[in-house]
Amino acid sequence: MSESLDSAPPPRTPTRALRQRLAELRGPAVRPRPLDARALAALAANPGCERRALLDGAGVDKAALATAIGSPGAFGQSQFAFMRGNAFEARVKSDGGAELMRLMGVEGPTAFRVPELTAAGPEGRAARTALALREATAEAAWTLLDHPLLALEVAGSPAYLEPDAVVVHPDGRWTVVEIKSFPMIDAAADAAKVGAAARQAAVYVLALERVAAHTEGAEAAHSVLLVCPKDFSNLPTASAVDIRKQLSVTRRQLARLTRIEDIAAALPEGVVFDPERPAEELTAAVESVSAAYAPDCLAACELAFHCRDRARAQDAVGALGRSLRGELGSLTTTGEVLAAARGTAGDPADPAVAALRRAAALRAEALEAAGCR
Structure with a gap:
């Protein structure tokens, strides 16, 4: 094909002013984390x-930042799990990918x-991947792309995904x-781990859809192969x-993200947010950006x-879970919730207050019937 490497529409590139601003936030001597x-x-x-949107968009090392402000967390994959995963992936891709393609029925x-996907820099690799995808589609041939690089715009900033x-x-x-090292026993794997893999794969499919939209006859499958x-x-x-549900949720949620330049x-x-700065200064910097904590964050941030x-410390109901926070509406602290339940505060017409x-009342009746009062 005569198609050039840059024929795929690239993700929007941040303005020079925004790149400079994010570099300042990260620290001039700190390399960004992709x-x-x-x-x-x-x-x-x-x-x-x-x-999280700002820190991730600026490429801040959140693990180093958390340690610098005195709140380190045991987060991420252990070295043993990382090595085991790499060894299993190498086995799956042995013989030039023949084992993996056998699982596809080839x-x-x-x-x-x-195809060879080597190119200079992430932009070049993403363009080379897009070209390889279009060439394989035009040739109607089984093709394996090993560790391709895909581009996706997130909150006005490009992200490169592998x-x-x-x-x-x-x-x-x-x-x-998706190649994972957790076991599949009797053709079934741990539901929580499969769900996490599906959410991760949904991001890849979103990026693939962008390329498929500009490729005749192409379609990004809404199911992934979990190995x-x-x-x-x-x-x-x-x-x-099947990741249709995760794909729909991820697409909607990413669209809701506030643009990074607006937050900055x-x-x-x-x-x-340079981790080399004093802890008090870093803590104040972190607190200057609003957060939306929920218990799920412990496994993801x-x-x-x-x-x-x-x-x-703020008595926030969000610490009890996102679903509860959503159901309580305008009641944002546990103190407000308890006062509403006792009838000393809150609008009786508010459905959350009425339910509380x-x-x-039902609790009081049950306790009285049980002789606890």
């Missing part, structure tokens, strides 16, 4: 958290292509492959996972312990 699919999935699960190393693999089918479908060890062995097995513009002058302490008072 956004990955796991971070974007966590961000999509909590789009109201401006703190037999023989000559039955598919594995799935384990993408398989192009002869009919034009593009399937994301895991079979039972208690190291043999790979695979299962298709509202910050006080002199705010810097390095700053979760700091945010939890602040939420508890009804619940308090």
Whole structure:
């Protein structure tokens, strides 16, 4: 094909002023940490958290920042799990990807292509990936893209994402492959881990959809191939996972994110998140950006312990969970909730207040019937 590498529409590039502002926030000598699919999935699960959106968008090392302000957290993959995952992925992709393609139902190393995706910089790699996807679709050939790079615009800033693999089918479908080291026992894996993998894969599919929209005959599949060890062995097995629900939620939540430049513009002058700064200065900088803490953050954000302490100190109902926070509406502290339940505060016409008072009355009746009063 004569198509050039830059024929795919690139994600919007931040303005020079915004890049400079984010560099100032990060610290002039600090290299940015790139956004990955796991971070974007966590961000999509909590789009109201401006703190995480800004820090991730600026490429701040949140783990180092949390340690610097005195709230380190045991977050992330252990070295052993990381090594085990890499070893399993290497086994799945052995023989030039023949084992992985066998799981797709394609037999023989000559039955598919594995294009070279090397290019200079993330923009070049993303453009090379887009070109390889279009070429494979036009040729209607089974094609395995090993660690392609995909671009996605998030809150006005580009993110570059690297799935384990993408398989192009002869009919034009593009399937994301997620390789995980947790076991699949009797053809079923841990539901929580599968859900996390599905949310991560949904981010990849969103990025694929952007390329597919400009490729004739192409379609990003809304199911992903999850590859895991079979039972208690190291043999790979695979299962298709429908991610339509996760895809819809992720698309909607990412669209709700406040643009990074708007958050940065509202910050006080002199705010810097360089972990080398004094702890008091860093704490004030972190507190200058609003957060939306929920218990789910403990499994997804390095700053979760700091945010939890602040939420508890502020008596915030969000510390009890997002669903509860949503049901309580305008009641934002546990003190307001208790006062509303006792009838000493709150608008009786408010459905949340009415429900709390009804619940308090039922509790009082139950205690009286049990002789507890």
